[in-house]
Amino acid sequence: MPLPVLNRDLVRSAAFQARTDVAAPAPELLDLPERAVQFGTGAFLRGFVEPFLDEANRAGRFGGRVVMVGSTGSGRDRVLGDQDGLFTLAVQGVDGGRAVHERRVVGSVSRALSATDEWDRVLQCARDPRLELVFSNTTEVGIVLDEGDRPEMSPPRSFPGKLTRFLAERARAFDYDPDCGVVVLPCELIEDNGDRLRAIVLALADRWNLDPRFARWIEDAVPFCNTLVDRIVPGTPAALAEVEEEIGYRDGLLTVAEAYRLFVVQGDAELRARLPFGDLPGVVVTGDVAPYRERKVRMLNGAHTITVPAAVLCGCETVLDAVRHPRVGPFLNDVLLDEIVPTLEAPGSEGYAHAVLDRFANPYVRHALQDISLQQTMKMRVRVVPTILRHAERTGRAPHSLAFGFAAYLRFVHEGRGLADDQADRVRAHWPDDRSEADAAAAVCADTELWGADLAAVPGFVDAVASALVHMREHGVAAALEAHLGAAASA
DSSP: OOOOBOOHHHHHSHHHHTOSSSBOOOGGGGGOOEEEEEEOOSHHHHHHHHHHHHHHHHTTSOOOEEEEEEOSOOSHHHHHHHTTTOEEEEEEEEETTEEEEEEEEEOOEEEEEETTTOHHHHHHHHTOTTOOEEEEOOOGGGSOOOTTOOTTSSSOSSHHHHHHHHHHHHHHHTTTOGGGOOEEEEOOSSTTHHHHHHHHHHHHHHHTTOOHHHHHHHHHHOOBOOEEEEOOOOBSOTTHHHHHHHHTSBOTTOEEEOSOOEEEEEOOHHHHHHOTTTTSTTEEEESOSHHHHHHIIIIIIHHHHHHHHHHHHTTOOBHHHHHHSTTHHHHHHHIIIIIIGGGOOSTTHHHHHHHHHHHHTOTTOOOBHHHHTTTHHHHIIIIIHHHHHHHHHHHSSOOHHHHHHHHHHHHHHHTTOOOSOTTHHHHHHTOOTTSOHHHHHHHHHTOHHHHSSOGGGSTTHHHHHHHHHHHHHHHOHHHHHHHHHHHHHHO
């Protein structure tokens, strides 16, 4: 007998409401009005924004649902239509050392529209007086100015073009009333995402010769929030059919996410009051997103970058392998807690470090080290070099574990492991076969074009890198790492 498809009738049934293995939304939550619009239907938003709104509804804080707008032709809008906007969220991960495995049906989506085929209905949403929030996640390349966009297009090609036309429709519908403004929350992973999106919207308004009142309305009534979003959302599992058999129904958009989540929104107390999820766990409303962004880049991303070469050279294939490795795991702990955390100003950095270690130890996510190693040199410059410099500024000496990780990176590239790296040839040019480890380390560290700084000027850094390289050649990477850990413990 075929499995039933997830939909309103199924969720509203007494049998489904009584389930303990899948948390169902109360039936009345499926009839809430539309108060948000979201540009994007992908896995990240389903595993990040929608759960926040769902929890706000269950707590009686929002009283609304979101309309998704798809633009990529993925077909997700049709699947959502077939499922009445419902999908299952499977949270799988580690929290405080405790394994987490939870499932719930998310009921915060009302419907999905295709921008290509249903642009008039998208604009109709702009005229809804109950609309409060606009979200987006259109990838990093989505927030760009498309000079070919025109307001009469149905729809404009770019996301900023669509948003400008959408907001212009709303402004005109309510005669530029500031009380009808909305909060725009872009979730793209770029710095100052709200400021950049707002600037493009205003530039398009000028190019399109929109009513001058529109720009004033944007300035006065539409906050474009800089945000930082942080959650790993692998999306639909490969073994979807097996999961569907287990839960007893079909769900074409079943979404897997890790337990950890962080939504940092730049704003004040007035803005917090406008966010129905502002007080939920995992949400931070702050006057400056920058320290949290730096914390994420230097701790989560930086720990990945500095650990990957040593882990691969020790025979690991995934992040979980690295965490469980008897030498790489302790090395990761030392780098993160002893050398990265002390260089940061963001509140809660030590707690975030322990959360990072939990996330790396997530047994439900297979995060291949080879994937993380792509463009390793640029990642080293952006994610790790600032920590090396900050550590030296504060202590007057080189961070020895970061130096060991840097040495492993040099060996990794020298051996030709970093194939998908635009700067690998430049690094290898500093280390021809007839050059010693000491000379190679000095040459690479002094290349300011590579690093944006002279790492050779960091006291003791070149010597620490060269010494690690010699140990790796003479004894192998694993043995060199063991000796490094022993020296660090006795220091």
